Amino acid sequence: MLALLRPALVLFFVLSLVTGLAYPLLTTGVAKALFPYQATGSLVFKDGKAVGSELIGQSFSDPRYFWSRPSATALTPYNASASGGANLGPLNPALLDAIKTRIAALRAADPGNTAPVPADLVTHSASGLDPHISVAAAQYQAPRVARLRNLPLERVHALIAEHTEGSPHGILGDQRVNVLLLNLALDSAH
Template sequence: MLQHIRPAIMMIVLMTILTGLAYPLAMTGIAQLIFPWQANGSLITRDGKVIGSALIGQNFTSEKYFHGRPSATTDTDPNDASKTIPAPYNADNSGGSNLGPTSKALVDRITADTNKLAAENPGTKVPMDLVTTSASGLDPDISPAAALFQVPRIAKARNLPPERVRALVEAHIQGRIAGFIGEPRVNVLALNMALDALPAT
């Protein structure tokens, strides 16, 4: 019987070493050599401090900043561990709201958000990604239309010419990957950093 068990045990040990240790270590080493920035989380720094990642959105709420997509992520309620509370862009609990198109809560939220944005920029169609959440709840990017929609509010809040803010958005539009994958997009954190870096008028 031992002669039948020994090969199985040896195979488990060998495959554990190969696939559980050697392969991950080799891939990690190659990634660190070829793509160190991406392998370390695509972290964005300012003045030597990490302020975020190019891959995870942040909850900007000030009128002076571009806002990302709504996020439906949650966290444990500190007052009651059996409940959850909204925690936008919570990377520990990535996910969508799981609310369907017939959900009254979803319809009410989107309607309220749309009305608020429509009042902010009258006469301009509200881009869909400013009122809908992504599947992950962590989307760091918005569409160029969503960024341009916010130009009047930011220009007013910062006392800047709208043309200057619009030019900043257009300079930060990233095209489709390899020319055909995905859609044009704007990274919200990178755009807000560039906004803060604008010289005062």
């Protein structure tokens, strides 16, 4: 029995070292060498301090800022350790109530805006962590942001255009705007 157990334990420890330690260290080292920005989380810095990541959304509640998509993560919004969607179907009354509440909040923040509310401002993304909004969602919010920041609306639209990203990989998807980067640009423009 010991003759069978010893090789199995040795193989277990060797494979644990290779797959659990050596391989992750090697791939992390290669990633940091080839893609240093991405390998460290695509962090965004302001005045030498990390203020977020380009890859994970943040909650902005101040009406002077562009607001992100609603987050469906547990405990706190944009909680990367609890990524996941709300899993509410289109006929679920809870989803319809949540959408009505979000529309009411958007209308209350900008009562003069009678334009249709873009869907991504009132629905969750699949992960609950989406850092982007559609160009339409950014343009919908532009009058409120411009008014509260005393900026010309044309300047806010220009910032949206400057921060509009193309389709991922140039093939699928719509143009989008990273909310964190746009809000940082707003702070710099003010």
